Amino acid sequence: LPVRRRTGIGCAVHHRPVLSSTNSFLAGLARRGAPTGTIVLADHQTAGRGKYDRPWVSRPGESLLASVLLRPSRPLADLAQVTLVIAVAAAEAITRSTGLAPQIKWPNDLMVAGRKLSGILCELVLTPEGDLDHIIAGIGINIAQNRTDFPPELQAIATSISAETGRKVDRFDLFAALVERLDHRLTEWERLGFEPARHAWSVRSCTLGQPVTLSAPQAPRQGIAEALGPDGALCLRTADGTLHSVIFGEIPLAAT
Ligand code: BTN
Incomplete structure (x- = not known):
């Protein structure tokens, strides 16, 4: 090797x-x-x-x-x-x-x-x-x-x-x-x-600035991916204006 x-x-x-x-x-x-x-x-x-x-x-x-x-x-x-x-x-x-x-x-x-x-x-x-x-x-x-x-x-x-x-x-x-x-x-x-x-x-990143829907492991949650926080969490702005800090989750792959 x-x-x-x-x-x-x-x-x-x-x-x-x-x-x-x-x-x-x-x-x-x-x-x-x-x-x-x-x-x-x-x-x-x-x-x-x-x-x-x-x-x-x-x-x-x-x-x-x-x-x-x-x-x-x-x-x-x-x-x-x-x-x-x-x-x-x-x-x-x-x-x-x-x-x-x-x-x-x-x-x-x-x-x-x-x-x-x-x-x-x-x-x-x-x-x-x-x-x-x-x-x-x-x-x-x-x-x-x-x-x-x-x-x-x-x-x-x-x-x-x-x-x-x-x-x-x-x-x-x-x-x-x-x-x-x-x-x-x-x-x-x-x-x-x-x-x-x-x-x-x-x-x-191809995620930041985009609308995303998170699936696993929590219930689906939609928002705009605003930033990656200093702790490594994804900062997600939901429609009601609140900012959520997400550590685990997945954005499903979509056929292009
Ligand atoms: C994913 O689901 O995107 C993660 C895939 C990780 C696959 C790699 S291949 C080498 C290593 N051994 C495994 O059994 N899985 C990881």
Whole structure:
């Protein structure tokens, strides 16, 4: 593998041809004390998981499938930010290795021309006392799929690097860029706080300024996405004029 760093993200890299899920495999390593920054990369997953218990399906070699272990020193209250920081890093890695400029749909979907290119699943593991023990952040990036390779229900809402650029990107070059951007953005977050990533997220956002309808996990709520707050919450202005601070939720993908 082209990346192995002494410290930080990528201090240990486990590459496997097939796993059920890189998140699940890394959860086992984390329980056995793996250090922060440990990464798992798989060529194929047999039971890849998406948000809200959805499956995340791809065929061998056609996606980047990776998970990173984080044992952040920042307080639990700052954790909504992690998933946004990772989205920024993944978007920057894609830009660097393909020239594409993915936009970020709140909180962490990467979109190109209105279709989803990449998804991020952050799982928090708490101690019995309720403190944060670690985070498993899984990143899936569609690389080589043709539009028609996606299941019929996803064809109008999913895309890949090949479908957008007409070119094949080397999976390991993209992985190296991802490790570098994750290391940069997460170190910056630990040292300087959320402001730099908040700015980068806002510049890439396709959500801010738009009317949105939030679905899971709460009841549908409509409003205008006004800003990303300094704590990482989405500031949503509803029709009655009140401003709501939303930490968890999802904006459904719409066919374009
Ligand atoms: C989403 O629903 O948008 C999140 C998708 C996350 C998929 C990635 S692929 C690598 C890692 N392992 C998993 O099982 N899921 C994540």
